[in-house]
Amino acid sequence: MTSSSPSPTTDVDKPGDHRRAAEPDLAVIAATAPIEGGVGDYFRTYRQRVRSGDMGSLPAVAGLIVLVIVFWSLRPQFGSLANFSDLLKQSSPTIFIAMGLVFVLLLGEIDLAAGTAGGVCATLMARVSVGYGWPWPFAIGAALVAGVAIGFFTGSLCAKVRIPSFVVTLALFLAFQGVILFIVLNGAGAHGNISITDNFITNLYNGQMDPWLGWALAVVAIVSYALIKLQQVRSRSKAGLTAEPIALVAIKVAALAVIAGLAVYLLNLNRGGTGGSQLINQGGKLVLVKPPALQGVPWVVLIMMFFFALWTFVLSRTRYGRHVYATGGNTEAARRAGIRVDLIRISVFMISSFMAAVGGVLLASNTHSVDANTGGGNTLLLAVGAAVIGGTSLFGGRGRPADAIIGGFVVAVIANGMADLVQGNNRDSIQFIVTGAVLLLAAAVDALSRRRSGATGVG
Amino acid sequence: MTEPILALRGIDKSFGPVHVLRSVDFSARPGEVTALVGDNGAGKSTLIKCIGGTYTIDAGEYHFEGRPVSVHSPRAASELGIEIVYQDLALCDNLDIVQNMFLGRENHRGVLLDEISMEKAAAGALESLSVRTVKSVRQRVSSLSGGQRQTVAIAKSVLWQSKVVLLDEPTAALGVAQTAQVLDLVRRLADQGIAVVLISHNMLDVLQVADKIAVLYLGQMAATVDRKDVDQQQLVELITTGRTGSIGIGSNHATAGTV
Numbered sequence: 001m002t003s004s005s006p007s008p009t010t011d012v013d014k015p016g017d018h019r020r021a022a023e024p025d026l027a028v029i030a031a032t033a034p035i036e037g038g039v040g041d042y043f044r045t046y047r048q049r050v051r052s053g054d055m056g057s058l059p060a061v062a063g064l065i066v067l068v069i070v071f072w073s074l075r076p077q078f079g080s081l082a083n084f085s086d087l088l089k090q091s092s093p094t095i096f097i098a099m100g101l102v103f104v105l106l107l108g109e110i111d112l113a114a115g116t117a118g119g120v121c122a123t124l125m126a127r128v129s130v131g132y133g134w135p136w137p138f139a140i141g142a143a144l145v146a147g148v149a150i151g152f153f154t155g156s157l158c159a160k161v162r163i164p165s166f167v168v169t170l171a172l173f174l175a176f177q178g179v180i181l182f183i184v185l186n187g188a189g190a191h192g193n194i195s196i197t198d199n200f201i202t203n204l205y206n207g208q209m210d211p212w213l214g215w216a217l218a219v220v221a222i223v224s225y226a227l228i229k230l231q232q233v234r235s236r237s238k239a240g241l242t243a244e245p246i247a248l249v250a251i252k253v254a255a256l257a258v259i260a261g262l263a264v265y266l267l268n269l270n271r272g273g274t275g276g277s278q279l280i281n282q283g284g285k286l287v288l289v290k291p292p293a294l295q296g297v298p299w300v301v302l303i304m305m306f307f308f309a310l311w312t313f314v315l316s317r318t319r320y321g322r323h324v325y326a327t328g329g330n331t332e333a334a335r336r337a338g339i340r341v342d343l344i345r346i347s348v349f350m351i352s353s354f355m356a357a358v359g360g361v362l363l364a365s366n367t368h369s370v371d372a373n374t375g376g377g378n379t380l381l382l383a384v385g386a387a388v389i390g391g392t393s394l395f396g397g398r399g400r401p402a403d404a405i406i407g408g409f410v411v412a413v414i415a416n417g418m419a420d421l422v423q424g425n426n427r428d429s430i431q432f433i434v435t436g437a438v439l440l441l442a443a444a445v446d447a448l449s450r451r452r453s454g455a456t457g458v459g
Numbered sequence: 460m461t462e463p464i465l466a467l468r469g470i471d472k473s474f475g476p477v478h479v480l481r482s483v484d485f486s487a488r489p490g491e492v493t494a495l496v497g498d499n500g501a502g503k504s505t506l507i508k509c510i511g512g513t514y515t516i517d518a519g520e521y522h523f524e525g526r527p528v529s530v531h532s533p534r535a536a537s538e539l540g541i542e543i544v545y546q547d548l549a550l551c552d553n554l555d556i557v558q559n560m561f562l563g564r565e566n567h568r569g570v571l572l573d574e575i576s577m578e579k580a581a582a583g584a585l586e587s588l589s590v591r592t593v594k595s596v597r598q599r600v601s602s603l604s605g606g607q608r609q610t611v612a613i614a615k616s617v618l619w620q621s622k623v624v625l626l627d628e629p630t631a632a633l634g635v636a637q638t639a640q641v642l643d644l645v646r647r648l649a650d651q652g653i654a655v656v657l658i659s660h661n662m663l664d665v666l667q668v669a670d671k672i673a674v675l676y677l678g679q680m681a682a683t684v685d686r687k688d689v690d691q692q693q694l695v696e697l698i699t700t701g702r703t704g705s706i707g708i709g710s711n712h713a714t715a716g717t718v
Contacts, residue, residue, distance in 0.1 A: 239575045242595070317572055319565050322554075326562055329551035336549045337563030338534065397553035 039248050057391040059445050060406045063438075064413065071417030078420055081271035085298055088267075089205060091412030092300040093118075093359040093366070097383035098390070098404035099311055100355025103348040105387055106328040108396025109165040111352045112380060113154065116176035118360025119375020121146045123183040125361060126370040129198050131189025136200040140361055147357025148350050155349030159342040165349075173380070181372050193371040196364060204303070205365035208296030211268040217302060218260040226253045267297045300362065304405065307358070311351075311401040324348065328396035359383070378432070385439040386411045393446050407442075414438060462525065463488050464654045465510070465541070465623050470519035472505055479505045481678045482519070487623055487654040492645060494657045494665040497675030498698055503658050506675065507625055510656075511543045512536035524622075540622035546631060548612045552601040556593065557581040559600055560615045584618035585610070588647050592640065606637030613644055617651065624648060625656040630664055642668045662691050676701035681708050 050058060071078040097114050104111045111117075121143035129139035154172060158165045185191050196202055209217075229249045236243040272294035280289045315321035326334040327344045335341050356375075363379070364370045388394060389410050390403025418431040463486035472480040480502050487493045497503050508514045512530040521528055523539050530536050536543075550559050557574075560581045566573040582596050590610055593603070600608060609629050616624040626645065630638040645668050649655045659665050665672060672689065674681040674697040681701040689697075689706075696703035 235575060239579060241575060241578055242597075318570050319567055319572060322558060322565060322572065323563075325553060326551045326558075329553035330549065332547075333549035333551050333559075333562065336533070336545075339563050397551070 039245050039251075042245065042248055056400075057403055057406045059442070060390050060403070060410055063389070064406065064410050067410065067413045067417065071413065071421065075417075075420050078417055081266060081269055082294075083416065083420075085208075085267055085271060087409070087412050087416055089298050089300055089366070090416060091408040092205070092304060093362045093379070094382045094386050094411055095304060095404050095408035096307065096359035096362065097356050097379065098386035098408055099307055099401050100352035100359075101383055101387045102311075102392050102399045102401055102404050103324065104165070104352045105384075105392050105394060106324055106396060106399050107345060107348055108328055108394075109158065109345070109348070110169060110384070110394075111154065111165065111349060111356075112169040113150075113172035113176055114169075114352055114356040114359075114383060115375045115377075115380030116173050116180065117147065117150045117154075117353045117375070118356035118358075118363065118379065119180045119370075119373075120150065120176050120183070120360070121357035122360035122364040122374050123180050123194070123370045125201070126194040126196050126364055127183050127187050127189065129201065130194050130196060131187050136198045139198070140201065143357045143361050144354060147354040147360075150356075151350030151353030152346060154353065155346030158349065159345035177372075177376060180374060180376070184370065184372055193369055195369045201361070202365050202368050204299055205362050206368075207299045208267075208294070209299060209302065211296050214264045214268055214297035217297065217305070218264045221305065222253065222257045222260055225256055229253065264297060268295050270295045303358075303362075307355070308401050308405060315400065320344075320347075325397060328398075330397075378435075381439070382411050382415075382435070383408075385435065385442070388446060389438065389442040391446075393450060394443060395446070395450055410438070411435065461488050461490065463522075464524055465656075466520075466522040467510070467516075468520040468522070470506070470509060470521075471517045472502075472509055472514060473517060479678050480509070480516075483675070483678070483680045484683070485510075485673055485680065486683075487656050488671075489622070489652050489654045490649055491670040492649045492655045492657055492668050493671045493673060494659060494669035495673050495675065496659065496662075496665055496694070496698055497681075500677075501675040501698075502678045503675055504627075507543065507627060507656075507658060510536070510623075510625060511541065537619075540620065541625070542616040542619065542621035542623070543625045544609075544612045544616065544627060544629065546627045546629075548608055550600045550608055550612060553599065555599050556585075556596045556603075556611050559611060560584065560618050564619070580618060581614075584614045587617060587651070588614055588644055590614065590644070604637065605633050606640050609633070609637075609641050610644060613641075613648060616653070617648065621653060623654045623656065625658070627658050628660065629657070630659065630661060638664065662694060666691060666694070674698055674701075674707075676708060679708060682706045 050056075068078075077083065097118060101111055101114055104114075124146050125139045125143035128134040128142055129136065134142070150172075154165075154168055157163050157168045184194060226249075229244070229252065233243045233246060233249060270293045272292055278289055279286050281287075315324065323334065323339045323344055326337065326339060327341050331341055334344075359379075360375050363374055383404075386407035387399065387404050388407065390405070390407030392399030392403045392407075414435055415431060418434055419427065422430050466486040468484050470480050470483040470485070471478075483502070483506060485495075485506065495503055495506065505514065509516050510530075512533045512535050515529075515531050521530060523541075528539065530539070530541075533543075551562065554562070557578050561577050566576045566580075578596060585593060585596065588610075592607055592610065600611065603611065613624070613626070613629070629641050629645070633641060642664060645655055645657060649670075657665070657669060666686065669686050671683060672686060672694065673683045674694070676698070679701070681697055684697075684706060689703075693703040693706070697707055701708040
């Protein structure tokens, strides 16, 4: 037993900090932390974590792979280039709403109004853009500001008035349907169904970037990921702490490079018309027309990457994110640690509604229009499903923005694959049943893994 | 004898018509373990919450490091250097040990969390208490045993250089081996020069680890005695009747040992 006396600390007071943590001496640390663990060690600890019930996105990734294989083998069209790009686009509104919901779910709360809140923002954008001629930055800005304001309202009702979020957002879910209806039926411009004419807004969902831009984006993503990882390893091993083995970092970077490279390559191939030129009757004359080239990474991928990076950074690298996890894990502990739990609660609803607004803008961009049903229907349930399928817990404390993306792909693959597969009258009914079943399955996995980690926790 | 770092004199506290604490004197000295014992309803929890700032005292003097202070909130208490480790520990299961120990007081550079300095400091605090039971400071708290959780909660007060640490029934939920470990830890905490106040129902724990024993009886301080002056029999009598032999309420040496 090495009895090391507590190191005498030299007090260099940082302004504002009343008390500082004791600075340990380095010799002491070296005894507790091995400098380097092998790749094998990391896989072992990972396996241990999975077995103790902390599965993260593992079931979702496995499910995604199975679904893709099944749909592709049943219907080759599913794997076409055009469908690949469609999948990315179709999943995007769900993913954006789900990313916001992850924050709310982290606190163990729910935002049932996220879908219709997105609808309110989208119709507002359409009204001011089409009816009042606002340029797109102001129209989209109005939608996003409205989203933040809605979230502030919702969050205040939950945190200050202390109404359970389930009730608040259920009430708002209904009320917002009325607001949507009001916006589409009143004000300048078309009523009922508002067609969006602004090219920028419609291109958000439907447009693709130049092929070179796709490559540039992939390179930037891979290089920044590698740099961040290497910087982490370097500063940790310099400080004498256990660092991720460099081999594992290399594997991760290589995997990202392969996936990103393949995706960009495929999306940059021409997925426009299949086959050659076609004879078209033009004013009585037959002309040979080449089908327009359709290639490039959809813009939605850039928006997705942006928000993914932003929210991942916020949750894992900032004090705010740490406090969100703490509040979700043990509200009382967070309160005693001096965290303003009420402000955290309000803020997650603001993020949720903001992301719902982003999702709503893309829903409108997709159809070039808004109507009374924008953001209604199963929009919200698919987003909740995406977050939970991706591995975010309904009980709070566990979840990441990446869950929203993986889960969003699963939901989109089911919708897309089923739509291809089942034709005729029962198309929608079967799709609803299957999506519902998958959501139930994900919730069951969540509940069971929670029970399991609870059981291993008291060892 | 060292001066008490924490000294309460003539503390009164009532909730409506219920007089919970009546003219209570209590003190804790650096480097000593002061056990606070008493039957259910004797006022232990109320006294602790008064010290910790959850309740404000109705009357009496609150001295800290020789100066009179007024503690009106938990934050004020923790700013003085008084840390309370509650029975339910207040740890977040979904966070790891480092994250829990720094919760609410994270080191940061700009907007970024400074994980490296936090991890080093947390490991250092555990090491200074000779904690060997924890495999990695990056373990999630959900994977820790009850004793390990208690260890983390206690190490937090070392990390934050607390001067007075109040432990509320730290061994209540633990098995024999883990109880021994935690009592060991309590001793080492005091050896670091911290004034430790141990609230416990368990006579054996108290007799094993305490230097001073303060006995509350129906809201009054029945006696504050040196550990070496009492045996288990006398302690039980003090707790249940408020007096034993010449010590206790109604005797001449009513508050033997208090300052």
